Every structure is written in structure tokens, then in C-alpha cells.
């Protein structure tokens with residue numbers, strides 16, 4: 024062992040170790056006392072603590088002071104052992120040499136960085152002996168703002184194509200996009216549209232460009248980029264895909280399913296298929312709705328027809344909900360997606376969340392059934408985005424392009440990855456890279472999601488008991504023709520509906536998944552026609568539903584997530600109109616909810632007090648309604664039990 028002895032520490036006191044040690048430990052003690060008294064002075068100067076706090080601080084300091092001793096014993100063995108003596112000597116030397124310079128600096132560092140003096144008390148001797156630079160001290164975390172972790176986004180997400188978001192100012196006249204077919208332009212004008220909204224002006228040419236060199240073949244024989252579009256609610260995303268898809272398919276010769284639109288709810292699918300019907304009306308193109316609203320056999324009749332030599336396709340465009348779509352892939356003879364050119368995923372973030380239904384792998388498997396080597400005699404290749412080689416470009420490609428749309432498109436690359444996007448391109452109303460820069464600079468970044476500019480946000484602080492009365496007061500007071508009110512559960516919707524109905528004075532209906540599709544369709548129609556003044560709904564109507572006359576949205580139950588808030592309030596202030604959103608907040612919810620919206624960069628919410636003296640006159644009628652509600656609920660429970 025002696026051979027490998029390395030003298031790491033010089034021992035100048037080797038001649039008289041005992042005397043030197045005593046001297047050094049004396050110096051250390053003196054230094055410790057000096058530093059502690061300085062720290063105490065500083066603490067007193069900064070904040071004269073009350074007696075109780077001082078007692079607590081000294082207790083904590085005592086505990087901390089005791090800790091190193093314990094550690095020493097654990098690590099160092101007996102106090103008088105040679106090891107212990109050596110350690111003491113080393114410490115004494117370090118303190119001695121640092122006493123005049125670096126320990127002072129370390130102390131300054133501490134006070135400059137506002138660290139807790141109690142920590143200083145206990146940590147100084149060791150800290151002072153070590154470094155001339157800033158000393159790491161535990162504690163005081165609450166005072167320092169933790170730096171925000173910024174996600175590292177892939178280039179396509181970090182640098183989106185910017186889309187303007189003001190649908191009243193940034194309009195683009197129809198004639199400014201000559202790529203759109205004259206017949207479609209005529210149809211647009213016939214439906215009162217004289218200019219494109221910004222998202223349409225950006226996305227329509229991009230989709231048309233990818234289908235310009237022949238509607239089946241990607242430019243240069245390559246697969247076109249998949250497109251992701253993130254734009255506020257009511258900004259016209261539906262027409263942004265309807266117009267280019269209809270135009271791309273206009274000159275098809277044989278009927279095959281070439282466009283598939285997948286949406287989360289039946290109502291939404293119905294709404295989108297209506298828009299397709301408008302723009303395919305004067306064309307040979309056919310649209311099929313596949314949502315389960317009709318029996319499977321009826322839907323099959325609209326999709327395929329049996330012929331002498333197989334099956335004939337009857338639809339060019341299929342608008343579907345994922346569950347029913349998979350049913351047809353599994354059960355409908357002749358239902359083929361092999362000619363699919365466009366896969367449109369509306370409300371894409373919600374559809375990504377529903378990927379557990381594995382609808383996308385089923386669609387992709389149906390669209391690309393044979394993945395083996397392609398037959399050179401085949402006219403069109405049908406392969407999943409192969410590596411581009413000279414050979415692969417010889418044969419024209421029949422690509423499948425994915426188009427994703429949402430007002431709250433996720434920025435999470437992992438989630439988007441699940442969609443298997445090919446060279447994706449993002450169109451967004453918010454500049455991701457700028458927002459990140461602003462964020463780090465501590466400025467006012469653009470929000471996580473964009474809201475319609477005509478929307479004002481309010482909140483009503485109220486108690487749990489006063490919530491129904493507050494709703495009645497708001498609805499009666501504002502006398503608005505169409506108000507949409509959201510709750511967090513079917514039961515809440517139902518009870519609130521019964522209560523408001525029993526109170527009277529307003530035509531009210533409820534909308535939830537409890538009812539069949541026929542009843543829900545009827546309710547929505549009556550609401551559109553203005554026959555229903557207040558529609559109480561679960562989140563079943565929160566996404567995508569477009570009822571132009573909705574002026575007011577009330578969140579009876581505050582939404583838990585920002586995304587839910589964005590979609591709920593987005594049922595008003597659509598297409599450049601004005602609208603108001605009110606959220607009833609209990610005291611316990613207020614802070615968290617307001618912080619959630621502020622962190623997301625949402626516009627500031629206006630506080631709207633409902634003084635109890637305004638509610639007082641409603642109380643007698645309200646109490647009557649409550650007892651009526653009680654009777655009805657009991658009756659319903661009895662019926663359920665029977």
C-alpha cells in the first residue's frame with residue numbers, strides 16, 4: 024500500500040500535530056462565531072421576527088447545527104481517532120486560509136441571493152472552507168421562479184405557416200383564389216359567401232396544390248405532405264377541407280370512396296355531411312353518412328350495391344364516426360378504402376384521444392391491404408409512404424393524404440406521431456416559435472389556444488346553492504333568444520332542466536347522450552329555429568356544433584380542462600359574430616380556474632357579481648320549483664326501480 028501512497032494534503036504542522044490542531048480549532052471556532060453573529064445581524068436588519076418565529080428559527084437552526092455533528096460521528100468513528108484529528112486539521116487549514124477572503128465573498132453571495140439566514144447559520148463553516156464562488160444552499164425555493172421547461176418541438180411544429188385569425192378583417196375575396204373551380208365559386212356565392220376566411224385562404228390552395236398534377240397522383244410522383252390545421256372555433260375550418268376535396272374529386276370517372284371524414288359525434292358528422300351535400304349537389308359526387316343513426320343494413324345500402332360481378336361503390340365521400348366506420352370495414356361486403364385519397368380527421372385532438380378504439384390502424388389496413396412488392400404491371404402504386412427511390416418514382420403514386428383540423432390541436436409530437444403523418448405541415452393562428460421566445464423573455468406570450476375575437480369572457484362567483492338561481496337570473500335578465508348552458512354530467516343537466524322548467528318563464532330543453540339520435544336531432548333543430556331559448560347540455564354539444572344564433576354560453580359547471588372551455592365557449596361568437604361566455608365559479612374553484620385560463624393566455628375574465636338582493640324576488644317561485652323537482656325526481660327513481 025505504501026507504494027501507492029499519494030500525499031493529497033500537505034501537512035505543515037507535522038512537527039507538532041497536537042499544538043497545531045488546538046490552534047486551528049480555536050481559529051475555526053472564532054470564525055464560526057463571527058460568521059454566525061454577522062448572519063444574525065443581517066437577519067434582524069432584514070425582518071425583525073416576532074418572538075415565536077425567532078424561537079422556531081433557533082430551534083431549526085439548532086437542529087441543523089446538530090446534524091453535522093451526527094454525520095461526523097457516523098462517518099468518522101471515535102472523536103479522538105487519528106482520522107478525526109486529520110479531518111479537523113484539514114478543516115481548520117481550509118477555514119484559516121479562506122477566513123479573510125472567500126468566506127466573506129460566500130457570505131455576500133448568500134445575502135445577495137436572499138437565502139434563508141437560518142441556513143446560513145448552519146452551512147457557513149463548511150461552505151466558507153470550500154469555494155470562492157457562489158455556494159449552493161438548500162431551501163428558499165419558493166422565492167425563486169422556477170424556469171419553465173420548454174418543449175423541444177420538431178421544426179414543422181415550431182415553425183407553422185401563420186394564419187391570420189381575424190375573420191372580419193382578414194378576409195380574402197373569392198376571386199383572389201382563382202385555383203378554386205368556377206362552379207364551386209358560384210356555389211359559395213349562392214350561399215352568401217363572398218370572401219374566404221383566413222384559414223380557408225391558407226388551406227384551400229395548399230390542398231389544391233397537392234392534387235394539381237392529377238387528382239390521384241402526388242406532385243412529381245411523391246406523396247404530398249399531410250396537413251395539420253389549428254384555428255379558433257367558428258373560423259370556417261369545415262369549408263377549408265370541403266372545397267378542395269370536392270374540387271379534387273370533381274373529375275373522377277369511377278365512383279370509389281376517395282375521401283373519408285372521421286368525426287367524434289353523430290351530430291357533428293351530420294353537420295359536416297350537410298356541408299358536403301351543399302357543394303356536391305350539382306356534381307356527380309355522392310356523400311354517405313355512416314354514424315349508426317340508421318340501421319347497419321340501411322347504411323350498407325348507401326355504400327355498396329351488389330352486381331353480377333361483385334360490388335359497386337355508391338359513395339365518393341364518406342362522413343363517419345369511428346365506431347361505425349370500423350363496423351363497415353368489418354362487416355360490409357365490398358366496402359373498400361383502397362382508392363382513398365383524403366383522410367380528414369376533424370376535431371383531431373379528440374380523435375387522437377379516441378385512438379384506443381384503434382380506428383386508424385383499421386382504416387390504414389383497409390387503405391393499404393397489400394404491403395408486399397408491387398406488381399410492375401400495376402398502373403398506380405398503392406404503398407405506405409415508401410422511401411423515395413428512382414424506381415419508386417417511375418410508377419405513379421396513389422397517395423393517401425391526411426388532413427387534421429382542430430381548434431385545440433395538440434402540440435405534443437408524441438401524440439401527433441400516433442397518426443403516422445408524412446412530412447407534415449402545420450397551419451396555425453398562433454406562432455409557436457414566437458410564443459416560446461416571448462415566454463422565455465417573460466413577456467406576454469400568445470395563448471396556448473386562440474379564441475374568437477368577438478367573444479367576451481365573464482365569471483360569476485356564487486355559492487353551490489345559488490347556482491340554479493343565478494342561471495335563471497342571467498337567462499331571464501338578458502332575454503337572449505339562444506343560450507347554451509353546459510353541465511359536467513347528464514344528471515346535472517337533467518335536474519337543472521327539470522328545475523328551470525318548473526320555474527317557468529323560459530323555453531328550455533336538455534341535450535345529452537341519454538336521448539336517442541332522433542330526439543337529439545329534433546332538439547337541435549328546434550334550438551336552431553329559436554323555439555328553444557335555453558338548451559342545457561352535457562359536453563355532447565361542446566365540439567363543432569354550429570348554431571349561428573347562439574349569443575350566450577353559460578358554464579353552469581366550470582370545465583376542468585382548458586380544451587373543454589375553448590370548445591364550449593366556442594359555440595358562440597362564430598364566424599366573426601359577437602358572443603358572451605359566463606362561467607359560474609364556486610369560491611374553491613375560482614383561483615384554480617382563473618389561473619388555468621391566465622396561464623393559457625386566455626383573455627381576462629370579467630367578474631360579474633349577482634347581488635343577492637337581485638335574486639331575492641325569485642326565491643319564493645324557486646322554492647316551489649325545488650319542491651316540484653323533488654317530486655319528479657322521486658317519481659323517476661320509482662320508475663327506474665320498477
Ligand SMILES: Nc1ncnc2c1ncn2[C@@H]1O[C@H](COP(=O)(O)OP(=O)(O)OP(=O)(O)O)[C@@H](O)[C@H]1O
Nearest residue numbers: 216218219220256257258259260261430567569598
Ligand atoms: N367564408 C365564409 N364567410 C362567411 N361565413 C362562413 C365562411 N366560412 C364559414 N362560414 C360560416 O362560419 C360558421 C363556422 O364555420 P365552421 O363550423 O366551419 O367553423 P369551425 O372552424 O369548424 O368551428 P369549430 O372549431 O367550432 O368546429 C359556419 O356557420 C359557416 O357557415
